[in-house]
């Protein structure tokens with residue numbers, strides 16, 4: 487299967503934060519959800535994919551092209567929606583379009599008008615009078631109107647009301663009918679991922695934890711609850727992270743079969759949510 491993004495051994499050091507030897511790929515033709523706790527490095531990576539932050543070492547290719555050598559060509563083919571607003575706030579949509587549209591060879595005015603209508607956005611009002619949701623919709627309208635093959639979105643659903651969030655996810659699903667399109671989007675709302683993501687890329691404290699197919703995660707991880715007396719040095723090895731109280735424990739495992747064989751009916755085994763996986767990964771780090 488073809489990759490749309492390939493990160494090879496990418497590192498970046500800020501004063502108080504390091505991205506360490508990041509290597510992962512994002513599959514072409516799919517939606518990948520990008521998850522990680524606050525400050526884990528998601529925005530930094532998304533900015534690196536736009537060459538707004540340059541790696542100290544390592545290599546990034548997008549559409550099979552080296553980002554440093556083919557930046558302009560690559561960026562023409564990317565649509566961007568960022569949480570922090572990168573539109574010019576004192577201008578109207580009409581004014582911004584005059585700057586942005588000529589910059590893209592693939593600009594489709596009819597698509598742009600379609601999205602402005604669909605999102606009910608005024609064209610002549612300055613953006614700083616827009617609500618947060620309207621600004622996000624405006625960013626989206628621009629991102630979707632130049633035939634981008636890759637959409638990079640940093641928390642695109644933040645600030646959207648539940649109804650529009652659903653419509654937005656439905657819109658992404660419609661876009662994905664075109665198998666040449668790929669989406670990488672970060673969100674703290676993990677239920678958005680449940681609705682739309684084919685793959686999940688999970689990072690933690692500047693390190694890549696995994697990139698897996700969503701259904702694989704559901705098969706692989708489970709939360710186990712049981713009596714504390716079931717735990718000893720040997721049985722604890724089956725768990726990635728354990729939370730203990732006086733009488734019981736709750737733990738994350740990626741060895742579901744082993745746990746079933748070991749404990750049988752004595753424990754409760756439930757599918758792990760993305761939130762469970764993120765929570766227990768953080769706990770594991772804190773107790774390492």
Ligand SMILES: Nc1ncnc2c1ncn2[C@@H]1O[C@H](COP(=O)(O)OP(=O)(O)OP(=O)(O)O)[C@@H](O)[C@H]1O
Pocket residue numbers: 500501502503522523524525526527528529530531
């Ligand atoms: N230009 C910079 N200079 C110094 N430190 C930076 C810079 N940009 C980001 N950082 C640091 O890098 C770390 C990762 O930040 P980043 O915004 O990538 O995380 P994130 O996963 O997107 O977080 P959130 O979910 O809260 O948006 C943070 O500790 C941040 O302070």
